[in-house]
Amino acid sequence: MPRRRNKSEGSVFESPKGSGIWWARMPRTVGGKVPSKWRVADRADGLAQLKQRLRDQEDGLVLNRIHTVDTWLDHWLDHVVKPSCRATTRESHAWIVQHYIRPTLGKKRLDKLTTPDVRGWVNDLANRYAIETMKNAFRRLNTALEVAVNDSLIRRNPCDGVTLPKGEQRQAIALTEDQVGRLLHTANKNPILPLLVLAVSTGMRRGELLGLRWKNVTLDGPEPKIAIVEQLQIVDKKPALVPPKSKASKRDIPLDPTLVEILKHHQRAQLGRKAKLITRWIEHGLVFSSLRGTPIGGRNLGRTFSLLLGKAELPHIRFHDLRHTAGSLMLAAGVPMVDVSKLLGHSSVSVTASIYAHSYTENKRAAVAAVTKKLSL
Numbered sequence: 001m002p003r004r005r006n007k008s009e010g011s012v013f014e015s016p017k018g019s020g021i022w023w024a025r026m027p028r029t030v031g032g033k034v035p036s037k038w039r040v041a042d043r044a045d046g047l048a049q050l051k052q053r054l055r056d057q058e059d060g061l062v063l064n065r066i067h068t069v070d071t072w073l074d075h076w077l078d079h080v081v082k083p084s085c086r087a088t089t090r091e092s093h094a095w096i097v098q099h100y101i102r103p104t105l106g107k108k109r110l111d112k113l114t115t116p117d118v119r120g121w122v123n124d125l126a127n128r129y130a131i132e133t134m135k136n137a138f139r140r141l142n143t144a145l146e147v148a149v150n151d152s153l154i155r156r157n158p159c160d161g162v163t164l165p166k167g168e169q170r171q172a173i174a175l176t177e178d179q180v181g182r183l184l185h186t187a188n189k190n191p192i193l194p195l196l197v198l199a200v201s202t203g204m205r206r207g208e209l210l211g212l213r214w215k216n217v218t219l220d221g222p223e224p225k226i227a228i229v230e231q232l233q234i235v236d237k238k239p240a241l242v243p244p245k246s247k248a249s250k251r252d253i254p255l256d257p258t259l260v261e262i263l264k265h266h267q268r269a270q271l272g273r274k275a276k277l278i279t280r281w282i283e284h285g286l287v288f289s290s291l292r293g294t295p296i297g298g299r300n301l302g303r304t305f306s307l308l309l310g311k312a313e314l315p316h317i318r319f320h321d322l323r324h325t326a327g328s329l330m331l332a333a334g335v336p337m338v339d340v341s342k343l344l345g346h347s348s349v350s351v352t353a354s355i356y357a358h359s360y361t362e363n364k365r366a367a368v369a370a371v372t373k374k375l376s377l
Contacts, residue, residue: 010054012046024050067153069113070106073097076144087235088242093140100125100137110148115158126165138164173321174328175200179314186312192304194266195288196322202253203326203344206319207231210296211241213285219264224255228345232295239295249345263287327356 010027014020023037024046040046067075081093104121105113118141125134142159149157175183180200187193195209204212204226211232218225228251230241244250255263266287273291274281282293290296305319323344330340341352 010050012040012043012050014043022046026050026053067110067148068106069108069110070102072110072148072153073101073106073144076147080144080147086242086245087240088233088245091235096137096140100129100133101141105141111154113145113154113158115161118158119162122162123165131165135164138162173315173317174325175314175317175321177329177332179312180325180329182312183308183314187308190304190308191291192288192301194262195301196305196308197262198259199319199322200326200329201259202226203323203330204228204253205231205249205323205345206298206301207233208244208249209288210286210298210301212287213241214267214287215285217263217287219255219260219267224260226253226255228253234298239297244345246345246347248342248347251342251345253343324355327352331356 010025012022012024014022022040022042022045024040025037026035028034038049040049077090077094077097081090085093101121104124105117108117122134122138125137138159142157145154145157145159148154184193184196184200187196198204199206199209208228208231211230212226212228213230216227216229218227228244228249230243231249232239233242234240235242270289274283274293277292280292284293284295286293286295288296302319306316309316327340327344330343331337335343337352337356338349340356341349344352346352346355
């Protein structure tokens, strides 16, 4: 007959007697309420679970706060991410959580989430999405679970020990000089032509272009330039102008006479539309706006860009690939890597080199060939 357990050890019991239904209960604290019982498979299972919970309690784990992965991610977003991050970063975290973590792991109990669970989820993401997407989702989950460990909700982070699948990074896609010419020729009568010219000439990000205001553009004087001090982002489902994410992104871009003339012509056309609309014009001071002065939506720009690519019979690239196009054309023109890096607003030259490794290698090969040709070897 099993020994009678001490009250400080909790209890495992069959109820009703002879029913084969077993329960476990944590020990009652002095002056406290009787703890809730929970269903177990049998006496041995109950003793094992009770032993684990007692050990967790001794180690300081918070047993009265049982979370699912879903509820913990909500807590992490609201109480950790929200107070410490910019609005756009918070929305990025929330979007990744909603689309890549919750569908597979959300319903699991936080304290029951295992390393094999995480490994299976990671492998599934790697099979369905780009390698960067999988890594981004894993980083968010790992960070959230580290906080759960620090808050004594789980003993260890189940992301520990997970080796991320290796995969090829998405290669930067760039149009050739001839293809750029075809695109701009096709867009000749389109209102977004000046925006496209600036994109392929300067490598500005989409948000930087759509958030550019005339007050940050100098067209007259000895040093015409664009000052990148803000960008257009969607915050709480509404367009908002926010500062760049990094110090490197906050930069000045010099303008040559051709770009100055294109922007001046664009400004005159915009002032003409504004004069016709009068009260119907909504002033935001944007360089590139809708026909009513409001910010251009990213999706609208993407649709127009996609249509132009189709008409020009060009590959259906992302708008962001115009930034890669600009970088590649700069390197092909002999602009030093360090200058390209600064113009694009990269955090370091090594970032630029990793993105444009293929273009850089081709340029070096062309440079060597040019020298040997002059030497008549």
